[in-house]
Structures are given as C-alpha cells and as structure tokens.
Amino acid sequence: MAVSLLVPTALRGFTDRKAELTFEGDTVKEVLDALVGAYPDIKPHMFDENGQLRAFINVFVGDTNIKSTGGMATKLSDGDTLMLVPAIAGGR
C-alpha cells in the first residue's frame, strides 16, 4: 500500500524539511519503520527506549487516532494519509 505521511514542523528537522512523504506499508508500524529507516535521526524523538511511540505524538489515519483502531497494528488502505500530531505549546 502506498500511503502519505504528513510531517509536522516540529519534526521536519529530521526529514530534510520535507512536509509530506510517501511510504509503502500495510500497517502503521510498517510505515513508521520505513520512516525511521529513511531518516534514522528521527527515531529517538518519536520512540522511547522500549520502542514505544512517545506520548507527545499522536498518529492519525485520516481523522482517526490510531489509539482507537489498534495502535501500531492499525491496517492501512492504499491512498491513506497518516498524520503525526505532536504537542506544541507556543502561544506568546
């Protein structure tokens, strides 16, 4: 499955400033593994020492958080859009 991955500004420093990437993968895990494979510097920022997705990042497939669809095992369809949504705090 070819899917798009939207990268927020906060993480673009690790993806050569690219905002949108295309990866192959049948599950969210496969796509995020492909992301880390292509851009290894991003790994410690997205995953903790145990390989768990860090709590300040949410992954959405379409408009739905993967927390409610099986987490990293969430199945993908061709043309799906994944979005990484990190906590940002600026306001001043």
Place this chain on the structure above:
Amino acid sequence: MALISDDRLSELSFEELSRYSRHLLLPDVGLEGQKRLKAAKVLIVGTGGLGAPLALYLAAAGVGTLGLVDYDKVESSNLQRQVIFNTRDIGRPKVVAAAERVVALNPDLEIKTYNFSLSSRNALEIIKDYDLVADGTDNYPTRYLVGDACVFLKKPNVYGSVFQFEGQATVFDATRGPCYRCLYPAPPPPGLVPSCGEGGVMGVLPGIIGTLQASEVIKLIVGGARPLIGRLFLFDAWLMRASELRLEKNPDCPVCGKNPTITELIDYENFCGLKDTVQEPIPSITASELKERLENGDKVKIIDIREPHEQMLFKFPGATPIPFGQLVRRMDEFDPTIDLVFICKIGQRSLYAIRALRDAGYMGPMYNLKDGVNAWARDVEPKIVAY
C-alpha cells in the same frame, strides 16, 4: 445546561443595545445571548500572541469580566504579533498595557489583572471564579497546569497553540469530552520542540488561532452552537491547509478517566523534565570567558547547533555548524581530548544537545555557552543584534 445560568442575567442599557446591535441581529445570539456574554467571566492565561486577539475580541464582544494572567513585560520582539500592545508599551507589564487597551475599547468591561505566573499554588484559587479559561500560554508545564486545573474545577479549557506556521485549537471539557491529557499524556522531551522564542512564529498565526479561540469562547457562553469539543482543528499557514481530527476521551486518563490517579495539582516543571534533580549539572562558560580563551589561543572547538537560517543572522567566528538533529550521529567527528563549547540562540537548546551527547555515551569535556549567541552580542560584540 447553560454555562451562564439565567439568574445571572441582567438587562442591557441603551448604549449596550446600540453597541451590540450586530450580535442582537443574529437570531442565534439575540438579546439573551448578549446578556449571557455580559454576565460571563473569562480568564485568559497568557497575554501574548494568542492572548492579544482573545482579549481584544472578547472585550469588543461584550464579555462582562475578563481576567488577564501574565508575569512578563512587553519587549520589542513581541510587537510582530502581539497586536494589543503599542511601541510605547515596551518595558511595561503586559497585563497593565493590555488592560488599558481593552478598557479603552470597552469601558463597561470589568477587568482583573494577575501580574504573576499561574502556578500549582494559585491556579485553583484564581480559576474558580471564572466560567471558563482560554489558554494562551507558551510552555508545557503551564499547559498541563491549566488542563488539570480545569478538569478539577469542571471548567471548559479553550485551547490554542502555535509553532512556526502551525496552529492547533480545540475545546477541552472533561465533563463531556476529552481533556488535554487524553490527547497528550506526557510532554515532549525537553529540547525537541523549541519555544517560539527559539523556533520562531509567523506573526499572523496566533492572530488566526487566537480569534478561533475567541469564537469558541463566545459560542460556549451563548450556547446552542456546535463547539470544538472532541475535535482538534489543525492549521498550517505555510501550506494553507486546515484539518479536523476526532478526539476521544481516554477512559484510562490519569486525570479525567474512570479511575483517576492524579487528583490534585502536581509539580509541573518536574513532570515536564525541566528540573535537574537527578542529572549532573552541565558546566557553562560565559561569553566573556569564551572570548578570553579564544584570544589566549586555547584549544577549544565551538559547535554551533543553530539552524542554517539562524546562522545567516550571525555567523559565529570559528564555529563548526552541526544541526541539533545530527549531533549524536556525528559525535565521532569530535576529539574527546579537546573542550567542546556548544552554542545556540539563548543557551537552552545547547544544554539539551550536551545532554543528548552524554546520554549517547560521549565522554569528552563539554561546555554550554551561557545565554547563547545573544550573550555574545550583549557582552562581547554589541554591534550584533540579539534576535
């Protein structure tokens, strides 16, 4: 149930009927909605980029009582986006200057100012007198503090945040939807997401997100509208792309879940990893000391971890540029017998850089340039503009 109960409503004066006629003409607001706005009490936490449009539009809309919280003073670098201030306000407390402006806009307004930081000690006491809170702060500890306090007091938290060209907005109301911790159970590790003071922000962006927050505040007060509860609005000004994502309440949320484990305000600095209680302190060097060492011909290697566009503003003499994201991968390039001095804009990201290298096992001596290149501009080369 209406946020503002009927027994709090009072009649509008002749002047008010005229001033708010464009609201009164809206069938969904009308006389009753305007009376609710008049009776409402809104606390705006942070009187900056988001707080400026919030305060101005809520004052203009006839919200009867506004509370403004901010400990800071107006600086020239605020004026690019904090449109509530004038150039002559530089150096004045933000809440004082902002209060003056909103009272000039709407003299009927009751305004309360809190010229200090919101903290675990004072937050519940302050927030309890308000109907709802609009969060326009700029750091993770205060975000979690406001979020938790609103859950405990059962108040809606109208949330907005910005970074560079991106904004987020939603309404957290744990009585009928998710809270801040349902979405973000924990903050990012310190240093990953720079503040706007380090990462920059397009000046218009907090205007867009702050007015969205003001709109949500008005809708919650008037009632009957479809508020942004359980929905996260995302906006990217650079790509001109907006998205709406569904948010769900987390039944295991430590604050608003079925079996909460956090039932009172905590130490949020500690929670966000901003206290050096367990970590070894990192040695620092001042700009003057660094200058002296360079003049003495000491062997020092300076690593500039700022982004390329920041280095264009001021190229640090003799520094080797390595962006933060590449440091750990490139640590083999360093000679562990030579002192490394890490520099960034204000000496904060460089601290995290040193910590990241330590965690990755780098053993050589490392120093942090205290207060960053801004200190160099201040103390060594005053011709350079601190940015």
